Amino acid sequence: xxxxxxxxxxxxxxxxxxxxxxxxxxxxxxxxxxxxxxxxxxxxxxxxxxxxxxxxxxxxxxxxxxxxxxxxxxxxxxxxxxxxxxxxxxxxxxxxxxxxxxxxxxxxxxxxxxxxxxxxxxxxxxxxxxxxxxxxxxxxxxxxxxxxxxxxxxxxxxxxxxxxxxxxxxxxxxxxxxxxxxxxxxxxxxxxxxxxxxxxxxxxxxxxxxxxxxxxxxxxxxxxxxxxxxxxxxxxxxxxxxxxxxxxxxxxxxxxxxxxxxxxxxxxxxxxxxxxxxxxxxxxxxxxxxxxxxxxxxxxxxxxxxxxxxxxxxxxxxxxxxx
Amino acid sequence: xxxxxxxxxxxxxxxxxxxxxxxxxxxxxxxxxxxxxxxxxxxxxxxxxxxxxxxxxxxxxxxxxxxxxxxxxxxxxxxxxxxxxxxxxxxxxxxxxxxxxxxxxxxxxxxxxxxxxxxxxxxxxxxxxxxxxxxxxxxxxxxxxxxxxxxxxxxxxxxxxxxxxxxxxxxxxxxxxxxxxxxxxxxxxxxxxxxxxxxxxxxxxxxxxxxxxxxxxxxxxxxxxxxxxxxxxxxxxxxxxxxxxxxxxxxxxxxxxxxxxxxxxxxxxxxxxxxxxxxxxxxxxxxxxxxxxxxxxxxxxxxxxxxxxxxxxxxxxxxxxxxxxxxxxxxxxxxxxxxxxxxxxxxxxxxxxxxxxxxxxxxxxxxxxxxx
Numbered sequence: 001x002x003x004x005x006x007x008x009x010x011x012x013x014x015x016x017x018x019x020x021x022x023x024x025x026x027x028x029x030x031x032x033x034x035x036x037x038x039x040x041x042x043x044x045x046x047x048x049x050x051x052x053x054x055x056x057x058x059x060x061x062x063x064x065x066x067x068x069x070x071x072x073x074x075x076x077x078x079x080x081x082x083x084x085x086x087x088x089x090x091x092x093x094x095x096x097x098x099x100x101x102x103x104x105x106x107x108x109x110x111x112x113x114x115x116x117x118x119x120x121x122x123x124x125x126x127x128x129x130x131x132x133x134x135x136x137x138x139x140x141x142x143x144x145x146x147x148x149x150x151x152x153x154x155x156x157x158x159x160x161x162x163x164x165x166x167x168x169x170x171x172x173x174x175x176x177x178x179x180x181x182x183x184x185x186x187x188x189x190x191x192x193x194x195x196x197x198x199x200x201x202x203x204x205x206x207x208x209x210x211x212x213x214x215x216x217x218x219x220x221x222x223x224x225x226x227x228x229x230x231x232x233x234x235x236x237x238x239x240x241x242x243x244x245x246x247x248x249x250x251x252x253x254x255x256x257x258x259x260x261x262x263x264x265x266x267x268x269x270x271x272x273x274x275x276x277x278x279x280x281x282x283x284x285x286x287x288x289x290x291x292x293x294x295x296x297x298x299x300x301x302x303x304x305x306x307x308x309x310x311x312x313x314x315x316x317x318x319x320x321x322x323x
Numbered sequence: 324x325x326x327x328x329x330x331x332x333x334x335x336x337x338x339x340x341x342x343x344x345x346x347x348x349x350x351x352x353x354x355x356x357x358x359x360x361x362x363x364x365x366x367x368x369x370x371x372x373x374x375x376x377x378x379x380x381x382x383x384x385x386x387x388x389x390x391x392x393x394x395x396x397x398x399x400x401x402x403x404x405x406x407x408x409x410x411x412x413x414x415x416x417x418x419x420x421x422x423x424x425x426x427x428x429x430x431x432x433x434x435x436x437x438x439x440x441x442x443x444x445x446x447x448x449x450x451x452x453x454x455x456x457x458x459x460x461x462x463x464x465x466x467x468x469x470x471x472x473x474x475x476x477x478x479x480x481x482x483x484x485x486x487x488x489x490x491x492x493x494x495x496x497x498x499x500x501x502x503x504x505x506x507x508x509x510x511x512x513x514x515x516x517x518x519x520x521x522x523x524x525x526x527x528x529x530x531x532x533x534x535x536x537x538x539x540x541x542x543x544x545x546x547x548x549x550x551x552x553x554x555x556x557x558x559x560x561x562x563x564x565x566x567x568x569x570x571x572x573x574x575x576x577x578x579x580x581x582x583x584x585x586x587x588x589x590x591x592x593x594x595x596x597x598x599x600x601x602x603x604x605x606x607x608x609x610x611x612x613x614x615x616x617x618x619x620x621x622x623x624x625x626x627x628x629x630x631x632x633x634x635x636x637x638x639x640x641x642x643x644x645x646x647x648x649x650x651x652x653x654x655x656x657x658x659x660x661x662x663x664x665x666x667x668x669x670x671x672x673x674x675x676x677x678x679x680x681x682x683x684x685x686x687x688x689x690x691x692x693x694x695x
Contacts, residue, residue: 091333105540149536
């Protein structure tokens with residue numbers, strides 16, 4: 001895949017505040033590129049720069065080979081913007097909204113009608129094309145928001161949290177629509193506070209913090225960057241008829257667990273009677289661990305296997321949770 | 324090209340608040356003020372029918388003929404009846420007992436004695452009638468002494484019937500209070516609507532996040548801004564047209580005498596509204612908060628000291644140069660006196676302000692980062 005968006009050493013300042021600091025990344029053609037960062041990380045500023053809404057202080061940006069400094073209008077024509085806030089006119093119908101925004105991209109006449117109808121069909125609002133936006137539900141407005149951004153068939157779609165505040169059904173519809181857009185050849189830059197969405201839909205992900213790139217890669221690559229450890233939780237109890245006390249049993253189990261080669265770290269939570277065991281990712285340590293518990297006479301109630309995820313990766317990289 | 328205008332029209336007719344302030348409120352204002360002001364044209368007190376009794380003492384044939392001719396002129400006025408009586412004591416008794424409004428004695432040598440009744444309004448009317456007679460007589464005497472050769476034609480003119488020496492021409496000065504207030508009402512509505520409409524346009528687009536989407540499009544920003552200014556037209560057109568049509572149709576308000584004059588008046592008011600809108604659109608871009616909060620009081624103050632609500636409230640050196648005053652003054656010149664010079668000047672100024680404001684606004688609008 002060729003690079004569709006290329007951002008090199010982008011810097012954007014607001015007075016003394018450096019919102020984006022020497023940021024570089026590429027978005028490949030036809031991919032869904034996740035853009036993550038805690039609040040104030042410079043994520044929206046970067047997206048606004050790419051969407052041509054705000055200027056920048058230094059750096060180079062190219063979209064589809066066009067230099068933003070020279071060919072801004074050509075870049076604008078390639079981009080479809082789906083802002084975080086629903087950006088539609090409340091006193092206009094679904095069709096009128098889509099047609100209005102599509103007309104800003106030079107569409108007119110039958111081409112405009114066809115594009116507007118197709119966009120409404122795409123987001124599942126064709127039956128409500130005449131419905132005034134003010135009478136729509138939150139989910140319908142979100143879908144209309146997407147239709148307004150894609151009616152002119154942009155090559156690059158910038159989606160800033162398109163599923164905020166929608167019900168499960170609308171969310172699923174939106175996610176499915178995004179996949180369809182990608183399979184139709186569009187390149188998508190996608191941000192969300194909802195990590196499972198990003199994990200599910202994005203081909204590659206960039207995490208930025210304090211205006212700088214913290215990490216970039218596929219989901220698997222990001223996970224490898226941060227950790228090669230998975231966590232196993234074992235909840236158990238030691239029967240009262242044992243020869244030694246529970247405390248002694250726990251201490252003995254902890255020692256035995258530490259002796260297992262792939263075990264990195266062990267701890268015990270007496271309130272929940274649960275052992276936390278960090279083992280090397282990819283090792284098959286579960287069987288020897290269970291044998292230690294059985295040898296100690298413990299009754300195992302539950303075994304939980306927690307794979308490393310983006311949430312923990314994000315936390316490790318930024319020191320903050322995404323929400 | 325017309326998409327922003329169409330959107331502006333939709334914003335008016337589909338939004339209940341806009342519909343109220345732009346369509347219903349002006350109509351209500353016309354209706355309320357029309358009904359209230361209609362009573363101002365009625366006199367405080369009416370002159371009831373009068374019976375004036377008179378006695379002629381003089382036996383001079385010419386003088387009697389002059390008196391008869393003068394009184395004959397009142398035969399067409401139903402409200403005033405002249406009744407001749409032989410006995411003037413009986414006349415005075417009739418006045419005293421309120422059977423007659425006044426008694427008039429034409430004396431020898433020529434003179435007029437008025438015996439007033441108890442109705443002060445009628446007494447004033449009687450005095451005015453005979454003051455007119457006395458002055459006419461005085462004028463004739465003066466002509467007889469200075470230019471006797473012109474006396475016959477003057478006498479002919481006096482006794483030729485109709486208005487005599489008076490010729491009554493309508494110079495278009497006869498206006499009702501509503502005619503004046505209709506003009507001030509339009510100016511007021513235009514100012515209120517255009518200031519808030521202009522300032523809130525881009526502010527609400529920014530607040531609703533639609534401006535970012537518009538600016539992200541490849542459309543030229545100057546082009547977008549010009550279209551946004553032009554999109555103020557439906558509001559200004561509708562406000563002006565509604566007030567004019569409702570006031571003419573319902574209250575028979577009299578604007579200009581000619582179709583051209585009315586067209587010119589409408590053009591001036593719409594252009595004034597457009598200029599004000601364009602000016603306040605700039606304010607809407609600069610302010611970070613809802614501009615109505617400062618625009619409404621500002622507009623009221625400007626209108627208040629511009630003589631819109633009362634000519635008594637004015638500030639010398641300011642009022643006469645305030646936009647609302649100048650527009651009203653031009654409108655009165657056009658509607659009352661049929662003079663269009665001031666109106667044309669205002670039109671030129673409004674076009675200049677509109678162009679300059681649009682250029683300045685477009686330059687501001689081109690700034691990056693404005694929409695977010």
